[in-house]
Amino acid sequence: MRRANIIKYQNWLAETNHRNLPEYIPLWLWSIQEIGPFWQTIADYFGVKFSVKPKCPIEKREMPGAHWFPGGKLNYAEHVLSQAKMPGDAVALIEAAEDRAPAKITWDQLRNRVSSMAAFLSSRGVKPGDRVAAYLTNTSEAVVGMLATAMIGAVWSSCASEFGRGSTVDRFGQITPKILIARRRYSYAGHEFDRSAELTGIIESLPSLESVVLVGERDRGAENLAGRRVVLFEDALRSRGKEEFVQVDFSHPLWILYSSGTTGLPKGIVHGHGGIVLEHLKALCLHNDLHPDDVFFWYTSTGWMMWNYLVGGLLAGSTVVLYDGSPSYPRADSLWELSEKLGITFFGTSAAYLLQCMKSKLKPADHYDLSKLRGVGSTGSPLTPDGFGWVYSSLKKDIWLASISGGTDVCSGFLVGLPTLSVYAGELQCRALGARVEAFDEDGSSLLEEVGELVVLEPMPSMPLYLWGDTDGSKYREAYFSVYPGVWRHGDWIRITERWTAVIYGRSDSTIKRHGLRLGTSEIYRAVESLEEVADSLAVDLESLEGEGSLLLFVVPRSGFKLDDKLSKKIRTRIRTELSPRYVPDQILEVRAVPRTLNGKKLEIPVKRILTGVPSAAAVNLGSVNDPKALDELISKARERVPVGRREQG
Numbered sequence: 166m167r168r169a170n171i172i173k174y175q176n177w178l179a180e181t182n183h184r185n186l187p188e189y190i191p192l193w194l195w196s197i198q199e200i201g202p203f204w205q206t207i208a209d210y211f212g213v214k215f216s217v218k219p220k221c222p223i224e225k226r227e228m229p230g231a232h233w234f235p236g237g238k239l240n241y242a243e244h245v246l247s248q249a250k251m252p253g254d255a256v257a258l259i260e261a262a263e264d265r266a267p268a269k270i271t272w273d274q275l276r277n278r279v280s281s282m283a284a285f286l287s288s289r290g291v292k293p294g295d296r297v298a299a300y301l302t303n304t305s306e307a308v309v310g311m312l313a314t315a316m317i318g319a320v321w322s323s324c325a326s327e328f329g330r331g332s333t334v335d336r337f338g339q340i341t342p343k344i345l346i347a348r349r350r351y352s353y354a355g356h357e358f359d360r361s362a363e364l365t366g367i368i369e370s371l372p373s374l375e376s377v378v379l380v381g382e383r384d385r386g387a388e389n390l391a392g393r394r395v396v397l398f399e400d401a402l403r404s405r406g407k408e409e410f411v412q413v414d415f416s417h418p419l420w421i422l423y424s425s426g427t428t429g430l431p432k433g434i435v436h437g438h439g440g441i442v443l444e445h446l447k448a449l450c451l452h453n454d455l456h457p458d459d460v461f462f463w464y465t466s467t468g469w470m471m472w473n474y475l476v477g478g479l480l481a482g483s484t485v486v487l488y489d490g491s492p493s494y495p496r497a498d499s500l501w502e503l504s505e506k507l508g509i510t511f512f513g514t515s516a517a518y519l520l521q522c523m524k525s526k527l528k529p530a531d532h533y534d535l536s537k538l539r540g541v542g543s544t545g546s547p548l549t550p551d552g553f554g555w556v557y558s559s560l561k562k563d564i565w566l567a568s569i570s571g572g573t574d575v576c577s578g579f580l581v582g583l584p585t586l587s588v589y590a591g592e593l594q595c596r597a598l599g600a601r602v603e604a605f606d607e608d609g610s611s612l613l614e615e616v617g618e619l620v621v622l623e624p625m626p627s628m629p630l631y632l633w634g635d636t637d638g639s640k641y642r643e644a645y646f647s648v649y650p651g652v653w654r655h656g657d658w659i660r661i662t663e664r665w666t667a668v669i670y671g672r673s674d675s676t677i678k679r680h681g682l683r684l685g686t687s688e689i690y691r692a693v694e695s696l697e698e699v700a701d702s703l704a705v706d707l708e709s710l711e712g713e714g715s716l717l718l719f720v721v722p723r724s725g726f727k728l729d730d731k732l733s734k735k736i737r738t739r740i741r742t743e744l745s746p747r748y749v750p751d752q753i754l755e756v757r758a759v760p761r762t763l764n765g766k767k768l769e770i771p772v773k774r775i776l777t778g779v780p781s782a783a784a785v786n787l788g789s790v791n792d793p794k795a796l797d798e799l800i801s802k803a804r805e806r807v808p809v810g811r812r813e814q815g
Contacts, residue, residue, distance in 0.1 A: 169584045171451050177210055189586060189595060190665060197601035200226065200623050204233070204443060204599060211446045214247070215239050216412040223624070228651055229641060231624035234415040234439055241419050241438040242315040243410035245479045246276050256484045259460070259507055260305050263490030263499070264352045267507060270305055275312075276408070278305075282313035284406025285396075289376050291343055293318030293411055294418065298342035299467065300333060300360075300367065302326050302351045302489045306380045306398055307467050308476055310346045315419055315438070318411035322421040322433075325468035326351045326358075329743040330366040332688060335430050336423050339633055341373035346398070348380040354491040365391045415439030416630055422470050422573045424644070431688075432640065433633025436576055437626075444577045444627035445477035447598060452581040453511065453567070454540070457482035463513030463542065464492050464500065470573040471513070471544065492518055501529035508537045515545035516552060516568070517679075523555035530560055540565045542582070546678060547669045550591035568593050570669045572655060574645070575627045579619065579655070580667045592666040599625055602667070604659045609649050616660045616670060621653035628653070674770060677706040679716065679747045686769055692743040693718070693736055698726040701759045703799070704750070705773045717776075718750035719799055721759055728755035752806055760796035768796060775800055 166172060175192065179185040183206055186192040196203040201222040208215075208222075219237030253273035261267040270278075291297060297314040299322070301307045307323060314321040322340055324333045326348060337345075345368065349361045368374060368391035377390050380398045389395055416437040424432040449455050461478035462485075465471040478485045486507055492500050492514070504512055519541075522529075529535065541556055541564055548568045556566050567582020570593060579600045580593040588594060596602045604617035632641045648654045658670035677684045686704045693702045701721040720728055720736065737749050760768045771785035781800075787793045 166585050168456075170454050170456070171583060171585055174210055174451055178206065189583060193596060193598060196598040197623055200599060204626060207443050207447050207599075208234075211450070213239065213442060213446075214243060219415060226624065228621075228624045228628070228653055229638065229646060231628075232416075233624075233626045237415040237439060238412040239415065239439055239442065240315065240318070240410040240412055241442055242279065242312045244442050245312060245476075246272075246279060246316075255457075257479060258305055258308060259484060259486045261486060261488045261503055261507065262304075262352070263355070263494050275305075275309070278309045278402055279312045279316060280406065280408045281402045281404050282309050283316040283408075285378075285401040285404035286313055286319065286344060287317055287406065288404060289344060291317060291319050293413060295319045296340045296342040296421070297321055297344045297346065298337045298340070298371075299323040300326055300328075300345065300347035300364065301380060301467050302348065303465065303467055303472060303487050304380070304489050305487060306346065306348075307472075308485075308487070310378075311420070311473075311476065316410055318413045318417065320418045320421060320435075323467040323472070325466040325745075326360055327353070327466070327745050327747075328468060329692075329745070330363045330370070331691065331743050332745070333363075333367050334370040335688070336433070337367070337371055339430065339433055340421055342371065343373060343375050344378065345371065345374050345376075345393075346378040346380065350381065352490060354494045368393055413438055418630060420473065421633055422473070422576065424573065432635075432644065434574060435630045435633055437630050440626035440628070440630075441473075441477070441576060442480070444575065444625065445474070445480055448577045448581065449474075449477050450481050452569075452578070452583055452597060453478075453542070454584045455481035455483045455511065459483040459510045460486060460508050460537075461511050461513075462486035462488070462504070462507075462509045464488060464515070464518065465513075470576050473576055475513070493521070497522070497525050498527050498529055498532065501527070501533050501535070504529075504535060504538055505533040510537050511540040511542065512538055513542035513544070516543045516548040517546060519543055519548060519552050519556065522559070523552060528559050535561060538564065540567060540582075540584070543568045544570060544578070548591070553588070553590040570657065570667075574629060574655070575625060577627055579621065580659075580669065589664075589666055592662065592668055594666060596665070596667065599623075602659070602661075604661050605649060605652070605654075609652070613661055614663055616658050618648070618673060619655045619657040619659040619669075620649060621655065677704060677716065677748060679706070684744065684748055686767075688744060689718070689740065689748060692739050693720070696732075696735065696739060698723055698732050699736070700724075703756075703759045703767050703769065703772065705769060705776065705803075707773070707776060715751040716748065717803060718753045719756045719759065719802075720753055721756055728753065754802050754806060756795070756799050756802055758792055758795040758798075760793075760799060761791050772796070772799065776803055 205222040215237050217238035219234035224232040224235050254271050256269045257272045257275045258270040259267050297319050299310055311321045347364055350359050374393050376394045378396050378398050378401055382397050418435050419438045422434045461483040463471050463475040565584050566588050569578040570580040571578030579602045581597045582594050586594045601623040604612040605620045606617050635641050645653050656674040658673050660668045689704045693699055700723040703719040705717045707715045733753050740749050774784040775781050
C-alpha cells in the first residue's frame with residue numbers, strides 16, 4: 166500500500182492544498198462532484214505536456230456536448246515516447262509469440278522506428294486527420310504504426326488478421342483510409358493461416374487506399390497488390406525525417422474503434438488525443454497501479470479496445486508485453502509459463518480464459534515461479550466467484566485480482582480495481598475516479614443492492630468525440646442517451662452493493678461478446694442468412710450472464726431444406742471464415758420461425774432474458790409479438806438442448 170500510486174496521488178492532493186482525502190470513497194465522491202478540478206489535478210499530477218495551455222478543464226458540463234480543455238494542444242504519441250525517466254536502453258516492448266522466442270525492443274529503438282514510420286507516412290501524403298488502417302496481429306509493427314500515425318496527427322484504426330473480408334470492409338469502408346498496414350500470414354494454435362485472398366478482397370473494396378505496407382514479408386514481393394502500390398514494412402522504416410510531434414487540439418481524433426454492429430454496420434467510435442491521455446494515465450497508473458519497473462501484459466488482439474489500453478501502459482513507463490498466438494498452445498498453461506519467463510508483474514486476460522484454466526484444473530503455482538506476479542486483471546465478461554477462488558488457490562494467496570468492466574466506448578473501465586481496497590469474490594472493487602456510475606431502474610431512479618441499468622451521470626474526457634459519419638450527432642444520442650436523456654446508458658446490468666463494490670451481470674442489449682471481443686448479431690445474420698439454405702436466424706449469447714456460457718444460433722431452414730449435419734457444418738464454416746472462429750455457435754437449433762415484434766424486429770433481448778431466468782411476462786409484452794407461439798417453441802427447444810441458469814437478482 167505504501168508503494169501504491171493512488172496513495173502518492175492522495176498525498177500530493179493534501180500537500181498541494183487541493184483536498185485532504187485519505188480514504189477512497191470520499192476521494193471518488195469529490196472526483197464526480199467537482200469534475201473540472203479533479204481532471205485538472207490528473208493533468209497537473211502527471212505533468213501532461215500542453216504546448217498550448219487550455220483556458221479551463223471543461224466547458225458545458227453536460228452530456229452529450231461537454232467540451233474538455235478548450236484551446237489546449239498536445240500529442241498522444243509525444244506523451245508515450247517522451248518518458249524522461251526512461252533510459253534509452255530500458256525495455257519498452259517485449260514481443261512474444263507461440264512460434265518464436267521473445268524479442269525485446271528498447272525505448273530508443275521504439276522511438277527510432279516510430280519516427281521513421283512517421284516520416285514514411287508523411288512522404289506518402291498522409292496529413293493530420295487522414296486515416297491509416299491496419300490488418301495486423303498483436304506485434305510491434307502495430308504499435309509502431311499506431312504511434313507514428315498519432316505522431317503526425319493522422320487517425321489510426323485496426324482490425325485483427327482473423328477478421329474476414331466482410332467484417333473488415335464493414336469497418337474500414339466507412340473511414341476511407343489512405344494507407345493500409347497488413348500482413349498476409351499469421352500463426353495460431355500451431356497452424357499458419359494464409360490471408361492473401363482476404364487481404365486482396367479488402368484492398369479491392371477500399372478505393373481510397375493509395376499504398377499498402379506489408380509486414381513479415383521475406384522478399385520484395387509484387388510492386389502492387391490489387392492495383393495498389395506495395396511497400397515492405399522494413400523498407401518503410403528506412404525513411405528518415407525530423408522527429409516532430411504535430412501538436413493537435415485536445416479533441417483532435419486519435420483513433421477509431423468500433424461498436425459491435427448490433428442493428429447495422431459497426432459504428433466508428435472516435436476518441437481524442439487529450440481524452441485518452443488523461444483517462445489512461447488515471448486508469449493505468451492509479452487504478453492498475455503501473456510503475457516504470459512493471460512488466461504489463463494483457464492477452465488481446467488488435468481488434469479489441471484492450472489492445473489500445475495495453476499500449477497505454479507505455480504512458481506509465483512500464484514494459485509492455487505483446488503476445489501473438491493462442492493462449493493455450495502448445496499447452497493449456499503456456500501463458501503462465503510466459504509469466505515466469507518474462508517476469509510479468511501484472512497479467513491481464515479475459516474471464517473466459519481464467520474459467521477455462523479452472524475447468525482444466527490447472528495449478529500454475531505448482532509449476533512456475535510467479536513471485537514477481539502481483540496483479541491479475543480480468544475483463545470481457547463477469548468472472549464468477551469460483552473463478553476468483555481459482556485465482557487465489559492456484560496462483561497466489563496474496564495476489565491482487567482486479568475484475569474490471571468498461572467499454573470500447575470510453576476505451577477504459579467504469580468499474581475497476583484498486584490495490585488499497587479489499588477484494589470480494591465475484592465483485593468489482595470500486596467505481597473509477599471521475600466515473601459517476603449508478604444503477605437505474607426503468608424510471609431513472611438510482612438503485613442500491615438491486616440489479617439495474619449501468620448509467621453514467623457525468624461526462625468523462627474519453628467519451629467518444631463523435632461517431633464516424635454521424636454529421637448531426639443523432640446516432641450518438643440514440644446509442645447512449647435515448648433511454649435516459651442527458652444520462653449515458655451503457656447497456657450492462659449492474660448491482661451496486663452496500664459496501665460500494667459492484668457486480669456486473671452482462672449485457673442488457675443483444676451484443677455478442679465472446680472472450681472479450683464484441684460483435685453485433687447483425688454481422689452473424691449477414692453471414693448466415695446469405696446461405697441459400699437459411700431463411701431466417703436468431704443469435705443469443707448467454708456467455709456474459711453465465712460466466713462460461715453458450716452462443717446459441719436458431720435457424721429457420723428454407724423450404725425444401727433441413728438442419729442436418731451438412732448444413733450445420735456449412736453454417737459454422739461460413740461464420741468462421743466471414744467473421745472469426747470466436748463466433749462459431751456452441752449450439753445450432755432448428756426452429757419453425759424467429760419470433761419478432763409487430764414491426765419486424767427480432768426478439769433477441771427478450772429471448773436472452775427468458776433463457777436466463779426472467780419470467781416471460783416480465784421479459785416481453787406478448788401483445789407486441791407477431792407470433793407468440795413461435796416464441797414458446799423457441800424457448801422450449803432451447804431448454805431441451807442447452808443448460809440454462811437464472812440471473813442473480815441481488
